[in-house]
Amino acid sequence: MHLFLVRHGQSYVNLEDWAGGHVDAGLTPLGQQQAERLAVWMARTVQITALYTSTMKRAQETAAYLARAAGIAAQSDDRLREFGHCYADGRAVPSEAAPIEYAEFWGTERPYTRIKADGESWLLFRLRIGTFLDDVIARHANRPADDGPAEGPGDAVVVVCHGGVIDAVFDYMFNVGPHRRVEVLTHNTGITHFEYCPDRGRESWRLHAHGLPLHLLDADNVDSGGHGWLGSRPVLRDVTRPPGDDGTGDAGGAS
Numbered sequence: 001m002h003l004f005l006v007r008h009g010q011s012y013v014n015l016e017d018w019a020g021g022h023v024d025a026g027l028t029p030l031g032q033q034q035a036e037r038l039a040v041w042m043a044r045t046v047q048i049t050a051l052y053t054s055t056m057k058r059a060q061e062t063a064a065y066l067a068r069a070a071g072i073a074a075q076s077d078d079r080l081r082e083f084g085h086c087y088a089d090g091r092a093v094p095s096e097a098a099p100i101e102y103a104e105f106w107g108t109e110r111p112y113t114r115i116k117a118d119g120e121s122w123l124l125f126r127l128r129i130g131t132f133l134d135d136v137i138a139r140h141a142n143r144p145a146d147d148g149p150a151e152g153p154g155d156a157v158v159v160v161c162h163g164g165v166i167d168a169v170f171d172y173m174f175n176v177g178p179h180r181r182v183e184v185l186t187h188n189t190g191i192t193h194f195e196y197c198p199d200r201g202r203e204s205w206r207l208h209a210h211g212l213p214l215h216l217l218d219a220d221n222v223d224s225g226g227h228g229w230l231g232s233r234p235v236l237r238d239v240t241r242p243p244g245d246d247g248t249g250d251a252g253g254a255s
Contacts, residue, residue, distance in 0.1 A: 001137070004156065004158045005166050006158060006192075008035075009188050010030045010034060012025040037189070047156055049155040051158045052132075053080065054078075059162065084100050084119060085100065108180055141154075163184075186210070193212070
């Protein structure tokens, strides 16, 4: 089974000047362009057999582009909502309860402590992400994986979610304890590719790639350094660097 985690396109809550708090906001016009590019690229690259999405607007809107391009229905799951957007018992926080007031500390600093009285802690968040992953394995890991790329045997599962969800998935995959040391940053619509192959006598999971942004390369808007990107330029872009480029140009930023 191949598992592709996709962060949603740029949302209004991702804007640096956003003052609306932690609400369930949809995609910006740029985010819609990113989602469209993502969908076209993935439909050409991966034979998607299952598509899951968070129930939050920015993920739903991103998944809609993928669903149309791949000709497959998206399955919504509250467990894929961003950190803090579920209550401690796993129920989704409704839109009318926003903006969500977080604690003064970030959840990973005190992983056992709820970020609000009826909210979740980081470990409760990881619990709901872990149960989702366990269900995905039970549903889709019923065919042997091979040593080849994503087009080989096995299901190709795409999950449209959030940066915090991808953080929690890495904790699950690497069996991280409650106190994590590394934050995993993912560009808007960046693609993370894991492969589940439990029968090969080694680790059950392989990490093929994290944060792939190739669909955002804008060939129609190439800058003087030979690069053009839809939105902010990813920090790592060596895979698109033309011969002779020493990489001394603007490093750009990540969102």
